Amino acid sequence: MNERDAISNDGRLDSEAVRAHLRVYFIMGSVNSRRPAAEVLTEAIAGGVTIFQFREKGPGALIGEAKVNLARELQAICRDHGVPFIVNDDIDLAIQLDADGVHVGQDDEPARVLRERLGSRKIIGVSAHTPEEVRQAIDDGADYLGIGPVYPTSSKDDARPVQGTILIQNLRREGITIPLVGIGGITAANASPVLAAGADGVSVISAIAGADHPQEAAEVFAQLAAR
Ligand SMILES: Cc1ncc(COP(=O)(O)OP(=O)(O)O)c(N)n1
Numbered sequence: 191m192n193e194r195d196a197i198s199n200d201g202r203l204d205s206e207a208v209r210a211h212l213r214v215y216f217i218m219g220s221v222n223s224r225r226p227a228a229e230v231l232t233e234a235i236a237g238g239v240t241i242f243q244f245r246e247k248g249p250g251a252l253i254g255e256a257k258v259n260l261a262r263e264l265q266a267i268c269r270d271h272g273v274p275f276i277v278n279d280d281i282d283l284a285i286q287l288d289a290d291g292v293h294v295g296q297d298d299e300p301a302r303v304l305r306e307r308l309g310s311r312k313i314i315g316v317s318a319h320t321p322e323e324v325r326q327a328i329d330d331g332a333d334y335l336g337i338g339p340v341y342p343t344s345s346k347d348d349a350r351p352v353q354g355t356i357l358i359q360n361l362r363r364e365g366i367t368i369p370l371v372g373i374g375g376i377t378a379a380n381a382s383p384v385l386a387a388g389a390d391g392v393s394v395i396s397a398i399a400g401a402d403h404p405q406e407a408a409e410v411f412a413q414l415a416a417r
């Protein structure tokens with residue numbers, strides 16, 4: 191991530207820069223693609239991915255040194271292209287790699303604790319599924335939210351019930367302005383209602399990682415999210 195991009199003069203993250211980075215939020219680990227993750231990520235970034243989350247999770251996921259090595263490889267690609275590199279769940283890995291931020295869910299460490307550990311210059315994203323979880327995450331100092339699953343997904347075994355775009359819509363109607371993305375089953379064909387509901391971007395795994403042409407897939411999301 192370009193430092194000047196998201197850090198304001200007082201050293202805090204600039205919320206509008208975070209919002210801009212959320213437009214095309216690509217998430218991937220080694221299990222999400224039949225091709226090498228580095229190839230897929232490079233192509234996806236060429237297509238317009240604006241932020242990347244390393245999510246090494248699920249059956250067959252790498253562990254130990256192999257996981258760290260893949261994370262380093264993907265982080266280097268992100269760095270070369272000015273794309274923020276976010277680590278899912280594994281806070282120690284994020285600290286070890288000096289990643290740009292972390293994404294955590296409701297079963298992970300709360301944002302308030304993570305802020306203590308990571309400081310003000312790192313991006314902290316939190317998954318939220320209810321208005322209460324949204325309020326708590328904001329109080330705890332989250333920089334952005336991941337709201338979903340919007341549509342059915344086969345990329346997360348323990349996903350919560352599908353909720354459509356209603357929570358996103360309601361949050362915006364209530365005047366909640368925190369940067370947020372929709373996640374879960376989002377494709378080029380169904381992304382528009384998520385953005386129309388008030389999401390700043392769409393977060394996807396399979397629609398890019400599983401695409402025959404990740405660059406073209408990312409280009410379509412980038413066009414839809416360009417506003
Ligand atoms: C952008 C974004 N939103 C939501 C999630 C889901 O996080 P979580 O609920 O912690 O589930 P896992 O991804 O850890 O299985 C996410 N990863 N990214």
Ligand SMILES: Cc1ncsc1CCOP(=O)(O)O
Pocket residue numbers: 338339342343344345346349373374375376393394395396397
């Ligand atoms: C990580 C996560 N959190 C809620 S749904 C989901 C999976 C999204 O993957 P896909 O874009 O393939 O549905």
Ligand SMILES: [Mg+2]
Pocket residue numbers: 278279293294295296298
């Ligand atoms: Mg998690």
